[in-house]
Amino acid sequence: MDLICEYAGAKHFLIARYDQHSDAQLDCVLSSDWPFDLVRSLGVSLVNSHARRSEFGRCLAAFEPVFIEAEETYKMPASLARRICLIPFNSGEARLLLLLIFEDGLFLSNDRLRDVAVAMAYHAANFPDFVARSDRVADLTDREIECLSWIGEGKTSDEMAMIIGISRNTINNYITSIMNKTGAKTRSEAVAFGVRNQII
Amino acid sequence: MALVGGNIGDYTNGGWSLNDIGSVSDLYPKAAAMQRLAGAESFAVFSAKAQTAINPGLLSVLLESPHHSGTFGVSDLAAAHSTAMLTHLWRSPMPLRFDAMSVEPISSGYWELEVPRSKNISGIAFPVQLGAMGNGYTAFFGVTAEITPDFCIDLHRKSVSLMREALKLEHTSIPALDTLSEREIECLQLVGDGLKSEAIGASLGLSVHTVNAYLGSATTKLDAVNRIQAIAKAIRLGLIS
Numbered sequence: 001m002d003l004i005c006e007y008a009g010a011k012h013f014l015i016a017r018y019d020q021h022s023d024a025q026l027d028c029v030l031s032s033d034w035p036f037d038l039v040r041s042l043g044v045s046l047v048n049s050h051a052r053r054s055e056f057g058r059c060l061a062a063f064e065p066v067f068i069e070a071e072e073t074y075k076m077p078a079s080l081a082r083r084i085c086l087i088p089f090n091s092g093e094a095r096l097l098l099l100l101i102f103e104d105g106l107f108l109s110n111d112r113l114r115d116v117a118v119a120m121a122y123h124a125a126n127f128p129d130f131v132a133r134s135d136r137v138a139d140l141t142d143r144e145i146e147c148l149s150w151i152g153e154g155k156t157s158d159e160m161a162m163i164i165g166i167s168r169n170t171i172n173n174y175i176t177s178i179m180n181k182t183g184a185k186t187r188s189e190a191v192a193f194g195v196r197n198q199i200i
Numbered sequence: 201m202a203l204v205g206g207n208i209g210d211y212t213n214g215g216w217s218l219n220d221i222g223s224v225s226d227l228y229p230k231a232a233a234m235q236r237l238a239g240a241e242s243f244a245v246f247s248a249k250a251q252t253a254i255n256p257g258l259l260s261v262l263l264e265s266p267h268h269s270g271t272f273g274v275s276d277l278a279a280a281h282s283t284a285m286l287t288h289l290w291r292s293p294m295p296l297r298f299d300a301m302s303v304e305p306i307s308s309g310y311w312e313l314e315v316p317r318s319k320n321i322s323g324i325a326f327p328v329q330l331g332a333m334g335n336g337y338t339a340f341f342g343v344t345a346e347i348t349p350d351f352c353i354d355l356h357r358k359s360v361s362l363m364r365e366a367l368k369l370e371h372t373s374i375p376a377l378d379t380l381s382e383r384e385i386e387c388l389q390l391v392g393d394g395l396k397s398e399a400i401g402a403s404l405g406l407s408v409h410t411v412n413a414y415l416g417s418a419t420t421k422l423d424a425v426n427r428i429q430a431i432a433k434a435i436r437l438g439l440i441s
Contacts, residue, residue, distance in 0.1 A: 059332060062360075091293050114361075115353045118357050118360065154424055154425035185394040186396065187428055188391045192394075198250075
């Protein structure tokens with residue numbers, strides 16, 4: 001990590017995983033050497049706002065560095081620049097975010113920061129525990145995921161019964177179980193859950 | 201495993217149509233510049249579709265350069281290694297080196313990236329995973345440049361921007377994006393949040409019939425069979441969250 005920071009010319013780093021986080025919790029932060037109160041305030045709010053973007057927006061933003069000016073309300077140590085660099089990157093199943101703080105008065109090359117994104121993805125792949133599939137997905141059985149996929153393709157229970165070759169009642173049981181597990185009130189919401197979490 | 205080789209026209213569901221072939225091939229010079237950098241004989245850009253419970257994964261060719269017949273080429277690569285490449289794509293960002301027999305990551309970790317120069321490296325492929333969309337590989341055949349960490353990162357960075365451009369082109373070619381009205385998108389969003397038509401009507405101040413009409417027209421525009429499939433498509437396209 002020190003090597004990567006040095007290459008980027010950054011003073012402090014923060015790495016967070018944003019694809020399975022529940023709002024405003026510190027546990028999405030995997031590793032950081034930011035001053036702690038900054039992690040808690042600024043870090044978490046930046047991660048949250050990135051997590052709320054649409055999937056297409058995220059895809060376009062991946063591996064692309066952007067700069068964000070920290071608001072005056074956050075107290076930064078004097079020697080550090082208020083411009084924070086935010087680089088989303090993907091490694092394995094995980095969607096990650098690298099936040100870098102620089103010293104004041106530095107000129108940065110975007111290509112160099114993009115290199116950092118790729119190097120970070122390589123580096124993160126060395127920690128399989130961190131980039132494994134998120135747990136929420138594991139709750140559904142293979143059959144249930146299969147059913148949910150077909151619902152997402154617009155199939156009705158009767159059609160699914162034909163396709164999979166089991167009875168309509170069994171299908172409906174699976175679907176009830178999916179809705180229980182995902183906490184969805186309607187089939188539409190269950191499908192939305194599946195797509196949002198990349199299950200289907 | 202189903203395989204589509206070298207034909208963009210086969211990509212029926214992803215939003216490509218005949219008009220788009222021109223725009224994707226605009227990326228050709230970029231890919232060719234990377235090929236020269238790698239000292240490679242030829243290149244190919246693949247787009248990958250994830251494997252799901254009901255869908256085997258799919259690796260289809262977006263772009264390819266001509267290559268000498270008789271050497272290990274694009275269709276050979278897809279035929280021999282597409283399963284392994286698809287599995288790898290969602291597991292690790294590490295570049296792959298491949299030849300006719302095998303495909304393997306060039307090393308286990310970035311900082312130990314020291315590849316012995318050997319004559320039998322037939323090619324190198326860079327996995328790009330942008331998210332739910334815009335995934336694939338850039339592959340270079342007959343690489344003669346020395347494979348160093350800097351070389352890898354440089355080409356990998358260019359691969360990522362290439363795939364991003366391809367995704368943008370694909371996305372702007374979807375007609376539904378322009379034609380869906382604000383009201384239709386609003387209704388879709390609420391359906392995705394689990395509301396029934398009655399509740400949507402109440403929260404937007406519309407009658408149930410109006411809501412259903414909006415959802416019906418949105419479903420048609422998204423080329424979906426029912427509102428559930430419309431929701432799935434709308435989320436994948438990023439129209440709603």
